[in-house]
Structure formats: structure tokens, C-alpha cells
Amino acid sequence: MKKTGFLYDPRYLLHDTGPYHPEVPERLQAIYQGIEEAGLLSNLVQIQGQRADMQWIEAVHEVAYIRRFEEVCYAGQKSMDTPDCVMGSDTFETALLAAGGVIKTTEMLMQGEIDNAFCAVRPPGHHAETGEAMGFCYFNNIAIAANYLMRQWDVGKVGIIDFDVHHGNGTQHIFEKDPSVFYYSIHQHPSFAYPGTGREFEQGSAEGRGFTKNTPVLPGHGDEEYGHYIKRDLLPAFEKFRPEVILVSTGFDAHIDDDMSDVKLSTQAFTWLIETALGLAKEHADGRLISVLEGGYSLKRLPELGANHVRALLDA
Amino acid sequence: MFVSSSMTSEVITITGDASIFEAQEKMAKHTIRHLPVIDADNTLVGVVTDRDIRSALPYSLFNDSDSDAGREKVAALKIQDIMTRDPMAISPADTIQDALLLIQEKRVGAFPVVDENRRLKGIISVRDLLRAFTNVLGIGEPGTLLCILVTEEVGQLKKIVDTITEENISFGSILVARYWQEDKRAVFPYLLTLNVSRVKKKLKDMGYHLLDPMDWYMDQLPKHQP
CATH class of the missing domain: 3.10.580.10 (CBS-domain)
Known part of the structure; x- marks a missing residue:
């Protein structure tokens, strides 16, 4: 059994999105409960959140944006940049704890204290741009971790796999010119789903051209198509890139019972997805993989999906 | 224009x-x-x-x-x-x-x-x-496309627009297209939000049929074949 880290903190529940929002604290409670009831909690190395060192946030986000986020949050503003990004007075602090928790988990991985990990954090991050909150996201947790790996640990090549059903526009844009980060995303086709980016022709730019790959999936498609696309697009790309560490933007919203999308993945498909990512990590990255939660809104399905996810990490 | x-x-x-x-x-x-x-x-x-x-x-x-x-x-x-x-x-x-x-x-x-x-x-x-x-399509901005099948009669679009507006969602664009059934129209509101599950449920509860975009595509396809 692997030493699998599990980042979770009750303070992640404090980011209050009000009564009419799908990105709710109950999502994390459902995941935690699923893992607990499956009897997996004692097998995991439990990690608590901590405030991020500002230098790692500033390495990805504009200082003016971070200040603005802090100010509007403490001024009691109810949303930021878009009506999607609803916030409460604890949102800024929670976002700092989430990013900091992911950094801490990454540090433990690099120090060899854990082999891999799942970070159950809120708010999510992959839509957050360097200077703009978008799609329920404020700080781009996974981009911050990738950057931390490169600067603090001299990791030369980071591979990011994003299987949230929405394209991770923020992550793509942050690294699109950077050949040391390969960003792969599979998501519902942007003509039908938020955020309207992630088309096949988006392949990175300048030095980073060829280090971004997108697989749009049509509404109504599911396991079979995902299986085909992952083998066609992700596997050869990562064989060639040979990442030293793999980061996974884990979204459970492509599930058939999740009403945020029209993609129809089965519960088993999510296990297959993380196992595939773990296979790539084993082959190229000494098994080093960190999964960070993005979306996934079906409170009914999240317990089982969360438990299956960490079980795959433990069994890797 | x-x-x-x-x-x-x-x-x-x-x-x-x-x-x-x-x-x-x-x-x-x-x-x-x-x-x-x-x-x-x-x-x-x-x-x-x-x-x-x-x-x-x-x-x-x-x-x-x-x-x-x-x-x-x-x-x-x-x-x-x-x-x-x-x-x-x-x-x-x-x-x-x-x-x-x-x-x-x-x-x-x-x-x-x-x-x-x-x-x-x-x-x-x-x-x-x-x-x-x-x-005009508004596709330069982040958003989600809904596909709603309506019977062609006066006031349908108003109801849809009102429902979406009540949810405090902005429009990128709204298109109306012909459907293979003569008396039906397909309405495509492009909504500038990620948060569509509530409005989708509301529209369904009002009796609207939300189309799987692929069904619409498949239904249309044979009609246009030579």
C-alpha cells in the first residue's frame, strides 16, 4: 500500500457561497464521509491546510489581483468579477489555506514523506486567471503547485492532467508559453459548455507550442469515447513529454448524475481515469502524483467517487 | 450592425x-x-x-x-x-x-x-x-449553451428570458433555430455563467424540454442530406 496523503481541513467549509450555489461545503463533507465510511481514513496520511506563503501565490497571480481579492472580501462584497464567484467574509482566508495546503502536500511529496496525494480543497482553482476570478475559482491551486515544484524543487517538467468536465482555462493560459509544463485537458466541448475555451486547435504558443493539448467531448458521450480519446491523445503526449511529477485537476462533474454537464461518465470511469494517470506517473515520474479537487457537484455520488479515488491512490 | x-x-x-x-x-x-x-x-x-x-x-x-x-x-x-x-x-x-x-x-x-x-x-x-x-454570438466570452425546445407561440421567449434573468444570469446571445417539427423551435441561450444546473432544473420544472444538443444535431442531419 502506498503512503497516500489526504489534504482536508474543516476550515475549507468556511468559504460561503450562499443558498443558491452548487459549489457548497457539503461537497467536501460528502467526499470526507465517503472516505471515512469506506474505512480508508486510517490508511491515509492526513494533512491539514495552512496559509500559503505569499511568494507562491504572487508567482502565479498579479499582486494587484491578490490585493483586490482580499479587499473586496473583507469589505463584505458578495461576489467578485462575475456573479459566478460568490463569496463570504472567509473566502479569501479559505483560498489561502487551500493553496497553502496544496503547497504543503507538494512539499511532503518531494521530501518523500508521501508517495502521492489527494487534496480535497475549496475553493477550486483551474478557471482562475492570473488577474481574474472565474467559474467559482480564485487562486489557481494547481498552477501554484506546478510553479512551486519548478522553482523550489528544480523540477524540470510538470505534467498536468485536467479531467474536470470544464476546460481549465486559467491553468492553460498560465502555462501556454512554457514548454516545461504540459497541460492536458479532456472536457465537454466548449461550444456547449463553460468556459468556451479548450478547442483542439489550442496547442500552446511561442516556446510552449505543442505543450498544451485539449480533447473536447461532445454532449451525451461517455466512457467509451473517454477511453478512446485518452489513449489517442493523453498517453502518446505524456510518453513523449516524460513528466517528472504529475498533477491532476480532479473534477467529478463529468459523471452521468452530475447536472452541471451533459457528459455521461460512469462511476467506474473515474477510477479508470485516476488509475491511468497513476500508470503514467509510475512509468515516468517515480509514481509522484498529486490530485487536486476542482468541480463535482452531485452530493449523492461524491462519497463513492471520493472513496474510489483515494483507494486507487493507495493501491497504485 | x-x-x-x-x-x-x-x-x-x-x-x-x-x-x-x-x-x-x-x-x-x-x-x-x-x-x-x-x-x-x-x-x-x-x-x-x-x-x-x-x-x-x-x-x-x-x-x-x-x-x-x-x-x-x-x-x-x-x-x-x-x-x-x-x-x-x-x-x-x-x-x-x-x-x-x-x-x-x-x-x-x-x-x-x-x-x-x-x-x-x-x-x-x-x-x-x-x-x-x-x-454577435458572444462566444469570445466564457459561458454555457442551453438548448431548449419550445412550441412556436407568442411569449415563449419572454418566459425563458425572464426565468434566466431571475437567476441573475447575463446573456451572451440567444439564437432561435428551426426544428424538424414544423410547430417547434429550438432556442439556444448562451449564458455567461458556469452555474447552470439550477436554471436548467427550473426550466424543466416549467415544462420545457431541454434538448441534448446531439439529439438536435442527429435529428437535423438526415434532413439535409442530398
């Missing part, structure tokens, strides 16, 4: 007495395929396209650039010898819908834009129209 706001105003032009090599160079330099031909007071007298030039160039020129005789003959040709005279043009006050329909009907790639005295004001190309319609 007027041609004046979507056209290219700084037009690359040429005069009738220029050589076709000059026209060729201008097109290559600016990566364009249409040159309005003007006289001394900026009045439109013709249009020359890259196709006009290609038809004027003898095949031997491509194969054998040393063929002096052929080259001289082509060099002697003036734009006024190969251009389309008095070409169809449109007015800055025409709409981009006019331009779109006209471009489709006349099968050309661009129209010169002229005032009432046929003075050249600009040029509008397929490329300009694409940019305008990308803007």
Missing part, C-alpha cells in the same frame, strides 16, 4: 495603370486577395482579385521564369485590362446582414464600400463578417 462599423477603413488600393506585378506584391505584402481600383479622386472604378491575376499569368511563367517574351507580355498588362469594371459595391449604411446575404448570393469574398458618389470608404470581406458574427 452597420457595415461602417465592421468594415476595414484603411483600404489597400491600386490604380488602373499599375502593372499586375505591383498588384501581386501588394496582395502578398498585406495578405489580402482583393484590391479596389480607384482613380485620382478616390472614385471606385474596378476591383482586381488574386484570381484575376492568376488567370492573366501564362502557365509558362510559373514553370520558366526566364521566358523573356512571356514575361514582357505580362509586364505590359495593366490592372485596367484584367479588373472587373464597375463592380458591385455596398454602402456604409447597409447592415452586416445585407453584406452577409449578398456575399453568399454573389459568391464573392469581399465588397468595396462606397458613398453615394462612389467614393471608396472601405472594404468588407468574409473575414470582417466572421469577426462581427463571432461578436
Whole structure:
């Protein structure tokens, strides 16, 4: 059994999105409960959140944006940049704890204290741009971790796999010119789903051209198509890139019972997805993989999906 | 939605007495395929396209650039010898819908834009129209597309728009398309949000049929096959 880290903190529940929002604290409670009831909690190395060192946030986000986020949050503003990004007075602090928790988990991985990990954090991050909150996201947790790996640990090549059903526009844009980060995303086709980016022709730019790959999936498609696309697009790309560490933007919203999308993945498909990512990590990255939660809104399905996810990490 | 706001105003032009090599160079330099031909007071007298030039160039020129005789003959040709005279043009006050329909009907790639005295004001190309319609569709902004099937009757769109507005969601665009059933229409609101699950449920509860976009596509497909 692997030493699998599990980042979770009750303070992640404090980011209050009000009564009419799908990105709710109950999502994390459902995941935690699923893992607990499956009897997996004692097998995991439990990690608590901590405030991020500002230098790692500033390495990805504009200082003016971070200040603005802090100010509007403490001024009691109810949303930021878009009506999607609803916030409460604890949102800024929670976002700092989430990013900091992911950094801490990454540090433990690099120090060899854990082999891999799942970070159950809120708010999510992959839509957050360097200077703009978008799609329920404020700080781009996974981009911050990738950057931390490169600067603090001299990791030369980071591979990011994003299987949230929405394209991770923020992550793509942050690294699109950077050949040391390969960003792969599979998501519902942007003509039908938020955020309207992630088309096949988006392949990175300048030095980073060829280090971004997108697989749009049509509404109504599911396991079979995902299986085909992952083998066609992700596997050869990562064989060639040979990442030293793999980061996974884990979204459970492509599930058939999740009403945020029209993609129809089965519960088993999510296990297959993380196992595939773990296979790539084993082959190229000494098994080093960190999964960070993005979306996934079906409170009914999240317990089982969360438990299956960490079980795959433990069994890797 | 007027041609004046979507056209290219700084037009690359040429005069009738220029050589076709000059026209060729201008097109290559600016990566364009249409040159309005003007006289001394900026009045439109013709249009020359890259196709006009290609038809004027003898095949031997491509194969054998040393063929002096052929080259001289082509060099002697003036734009006024190969251009389309008095070409169809449109007015800055025409709409981009006019331009779109006209471009489709006349099968050309661009129209010169002229005032009432046929003075050249600009040029509008397929490329300009694409940019305008990308803007109309709102697809430059992040959002989610809904597909709603409605029975065609007055007030349907209002109900849909009201419901979406109640959820405090902004519109990127809204399109209405024909459906294979005569009395039905497919409505496509493009919503500037990620948060669509609640509004989808609300619309369903109101009795609207939310289409799987692929069903719509599959239903439409056979009807258009030759």
C-alpha cells in the first residue's frame, strides 16, 4: 500500500457561497464521509491546510489581483468579477489555506514523506486567471503547485492532467508559453459548455507550442469515447513529454448524475481515469502524483467517487 | 450592425495603370486577395482579385521564369485590362446582414464600400463578417449553451428570458433555430455563467424540454442530406 496523503481541513467549509450555489461545503463533507465510511481514513496520511506563503501565490497571480481579492472580501462584497464567484467574509482566508495546503502536500511529496496525494480543497482553482476570478475559482491551486515544484524543487517538467468536465482555462493560459509544463485537458466541448475555451486547435504558443493539448467531448458521450480519446491523445503526449511529477485537476462533474454537464461518465470511469494517470506517473515520474479537487457537484455520488479515488491512490 | 462599423477603413488600393506585378506584391505584402481600383479622386472604378491575376499569368511563367517574351507580355498588362469594371459595391449604411446575404448570393469574398458618389470608404470581406458574427454570438466570452425546445407561440421567449434573468444570469446571445417539427423551435441561450444546473432544473420544472444538443444535431442531419 502506498503512503497516500489526504489534504482536508474543516476550515475549507468556511468559504460561503450562499443558498443558491452548487459549489457548497457539503461537497467536501460528502467526499470526507465517503472516505471515512469506506474505512480508508486510517490508511491515509492526513494533512491539514495552512496559509500559503505569499511568494507562491504572487508567482502565479498579479499582486494587484491578490490585493483586490482580499479587499473586496473583507469589505463584505458578495461576489467578485462575475456573479459566478460568490463569496463570504472567509473566502479569501479559505483560498489561502487551500493553496497553502496544496503547497504543503507538494512539499511532503518531494521530501518523500508521501508517495502521492489527494487534496480535497475549496475553493477550486483551474478557471482562475492570473488577474481574474472565474467559474467559482480564485487562486489557481494547481498552477501554484506546478510553479512551486519548478522553482523550489528544480523540477524540470510538470505534467498536468485536467479531467474536470470544464476546460481549465486559467491553468492553460498560465502555462501556454512554457514548454516545461504540459497541460492536458479532456472536457465537454466548449461550444456547449463553460468556459468556451479548450478547442483542439489550442496547442500552446511561442516556446510552449505543442505543450498544451485539449480533447473536447461532445454532449451525451461517455466512457467509451473517454477511453478512446485518452489513449489517442493523453498517453502518446505524456510518453513523449516524460513528466517528472504529475498533477491532476480532479473534477467529478463529468459523471452521468452530475447536472452541471451533459457528459455521461460512469462511476467506474473515474477510477479508470485516476488509475491511468497513476500508470503514467509510475512509468515516468517515480509514481509522484498529486490530485487536486476542482468541480463535482452531485452530493449523492461524491462519497463513492471520493472513496474510489483515494483507494486507487493507495493501491497504485 | 452597420457595415461602417465592421468594415476595414484603411483600404489597400491600386490604380488602373499599375502593372499586375505591383498588384501581386501588394496582395502578398498585406495578405489580402482583393484590391479596389480607384482613380485620382478616390472614385471606385474596378476591383482586381488574386484570381484575376492568376488567370492573366501564362502557365509558362510559373514553370520558366526566364521566358523573356512571356514575361514582357505580362509586364505590359495593366490592372485596367484584367479588373472587373464597375463592380458591385455596398454602402456604409447597409447592415452586416445585407453584406452577409449578398456575399453568399454573389459568391464573392469581399465588397468595396462606397458613398453615394462612389467614393471608396472601405472594404468588407468574409473575414470582417466572421469577426462581427463571432461578436454577435458572444462566444469570445466564457459561458454555457442551453438548448431548449419550445412550441412556436407568442411569449415563449419572454418566459425563458425572464426565468434566466431571475437567476441573475447575463446573456451572451440567444439564437432561435428551426426544428424538424414544423410547430417547434429550438432556442439556444448562451449564458455567461458556469452555474447552470439550477436554471436548467427550473426550466424543466416549467415544462420545457431541454434538448441534448446531439439529439438536435442527429435529428437535423438526415434532413439535409442530398
